[in-house]
Amino acid sequence: MSAATVSQQENRAAGLRYKLRLAFRDPTTLIGILAALLFAYLIIVPIVSLLVDAGRVQFGDERRIGTEPGAWTFYYINRALFSPISNSLFWTPLFNTLSVAFGAILISLSIGGPLAWLISRTDMLGRRWFATALIVPFMLPTWTFALAWSTLFKNRSVGGQQGWLEAMGLTPPDWVAYGQFPITVILALNYIPFFILLFGNALRRFDSQLEDSARMLGANSSTVAFRIIGPMMLPSLMSAIILAFAKCIGEFGVPYVLGLPVNYDLLATGLYRSISSRQTGVGAVLAMAIMMIGIIALLVDARVVRESRKFVTVGQKGAMARRSSLGAWRLPATGFAIAIFLISVALPLLTLILSTVMRVPANFNISNFTLDYWIGTNLEFVALRNGILLSSQMWAAAWNTLWIVGTASLCSGLLGLLVGYVVVRTPIWPLSAFLRQVTFFPYMVPGIAFAAAYLSLFAVQRGPIPALYGTAAILMLALIADQMPYASRAGISAMMQLGKDPEEAAQVAGAGWFRRMLTVVIPIQKGALVTGVLLPFISGIKGLSLFVILAVPATDVLTTFSLRLIDYNYSQAANAVVLIIAAIAYFGTVLAQKLTKTNLADGLGS
Known part of the structure; x- marks a missing residue:
């Protein structure tokens, strides 16, 4: 090696050491390292712990397996995937999950795609009103609509109580009341907004000049649709399909309400059964399967998004807003939108509201x-002596919900802003890349699997960290980690739009890093902070998957309290609690839009 080469390497090494010294003089780097360690522990370690549980003998299984607790074993993988009972443990729930997911996506695409086109590209009557009204299911808990379905269609042969139709003399068959058909329909209605938002947003940005140019060259309507509009819209359509599929895989509330009464298991409810029956090892295998399917789906979506960059149009902005005239089809199209609104929004909510003020179902005298179910006293229920609004249990659950979710959301928002600050400001790009990726990772893991991972890590004491199961701390930590994709993206987006000049001016004036954050960055980025707090708060309020695994009676929240009422067959009271949750979620979403000056109806963007 020549002396010149050695000298160049020494110069590069010296330059690197100088850059590192400069980087570590800035508190941003130290804060970034601490944040990286925190999120590695809150996100990566629980998932690794779950993977380990699938391959180690769990306490209580040592006699059955014949080895000591903690020893490595393939017993749980073999039991879940290859044993005589593997069909009921894994393969049948997997088949049911995929069947429901593909069925729900097919229905929601068939309805949501045309609605997105009608709202975005035509002169349909009430177009702007429908743009908001039809995405209401996106703002509400999915199992709100499952309870409405159960109220209408349940029968005494399975549910023990009659629904509205049976009370009116029409007994629905079991396959209509429970199982695959209602779960598929409910999820399809809930995912229609995905296509209206994602596909509709792409349609709004599509340049009409491309259609005009094709028609000038002699192309007919089918050629324009399949050769021009179709390829341009395919990436956004595929993204909506994949995201809906990923959410469907981890859905718990709907199959719990409509599947468990007839033992129709999906992977999420199968995981819940395994954990409830203390089959932790098998539950870890099921959680791994849910996690892998979710990760694969979202990696495919990331590939689709990268491919979509090949489809770029350049045109005048004003040409994009022109809409097609429906002519004689204008009234039928409006009627179609009204029918979907009635079926997916008005009828379920009206059913739930009426069910809470009726003693006997479907008796309109x-x-x-x-x-009574709202403000009554001395009710004849064993586990509920007063109406919901007078129930100490409900108010305790509401208080737990507000302070647990609120604290977690506030922490998520502040941490998201710090992550955004470090990602944008730190000169150490590996640290920036790690924080960007690790805080997005929980989005790739369905909530039920993420809850199982936290249960695996915190169920027992590990080193100086005590066992947290049964405390509010485990719920807050899980919520903080689970909501970081929203909070960190809000923080990164905001900091990318904030130049360094305000901070540098404050630094020249003698302000330290902490003072600059309090007096410059946070006041300027208060909108991003509000977004980073409100979005996790709304999601946490209506969330179920994390709480159903990690909450205990002492940490009951509104979602788990309503599920317990469902288990007791106190339908009216359960529906009342769900309406309270739905109201908080809906008005919270509206408030978030007002404060951040955004509108869901304008689309989710990328």
Whole structure:
């Protein structure tokens, strides 16, 4: 090696050491390292712990397996995948999950795709009103609509109580009341907004000049649709399909309400059964399967997004807003949108509201109406002596919900802003890349699997960290980690738009890093902070998957309290609690839009 080469390497090494010294003089680097360690522990370690549980003998299984607890074993993988009972443990729930997911996506695409086109590209009557009204299911808990379905269609042969149709003399068959058909329909109605938002947003940005140019060259309508519009819209359509599929894989509330009564298991409810029956090892295998399917789906979506960059149009902005005239089809198209609104929004919510003020289902005599389930006293229920609004249990669950979710959301928002600051400001790009990726990772893991990972890590004491299961701390930590994709993206987006000049001016004036954050960065980025707090708060309020695994009676929240009422067959009271949750989620979403000056109806963007 020549002396010149050695000298160049020494100069590069010296330059690198100088850059590192400069980087570590800035508190941003130290904060970034601490944040990286924190999120590695809150996100990566629980998932690794779950993977380990699938391959180690769990306490209580040592006699069955014949080895000591903690020893390595393939017993759980073999039991879940290859044993005589593997069909009921894994393969049948997997088949049911995929069947429901593909069925729901097919229905929601068939309805949501045309609605997105009608709202975005035509002169349909009430177009702007429908743009908001039809995405209401996106703002509400999915299992709200499952409870409405159960109220209408349940029968005494399975549910023990009659629904509205049976009370009116029409007994729905079991396959309509429970199982694959209702789960598929409910999820399809809930995912229609995905296509209206994602596909509709792409349609709004599509340049009409491309259609005009094709028609000038002699192309007919089918050629324009399949050769021009189709290829341009395919990436956004595929993205909506994949995201809906990823959410469907981890869905718990709907199959819990409509599947468990007839033992129709999906992977999520199978995981819940395994954990409830203390089959931790098998549950870890199921959680791994859910996690892998979710990760694969979102990696495919990332590939689709990269491919979509090949489809770029350049045109005048004003040409994009022109809409097609429906002519004679204008009234039928409006009627179609009204029908979907009635089926997916109005009818379920009206059913739930009426069910909470009726003693006997579907009896519309004025004497049958009552407010007992809301404000009554000395009710004849063993586990609920007063109406929901007078129930100490409900108010305790509401308080737990507000302070647990609120604290976690505030922490998520502040951490998201710090992550955004470090990602944008740190000169150490590996640290920036790690924080960007690790805080997005929980989005790739369905909530039920993420909850199982936290249960695996915190169920027992590990080193100086005590066992947290049964405390509010485990719920807050899980919520903080689970909501970081939203909070960190809000923080990164905001900091990318903030130049260094305000901070540098404050630094020249003698302000330290902490003071600059309090007096410059946070006041300027308060909108991003509000977004980073409100979005996790709304998601946490209506979330179920994390709480159903990690909450205990002492940390009951509104979602788990309503599920317990469902288990007791207290339908009216359960529906009342769900309506309270739905109201908080809906008005919270509206408030978030007002404060951040955004509108879901304008699309989710990328």
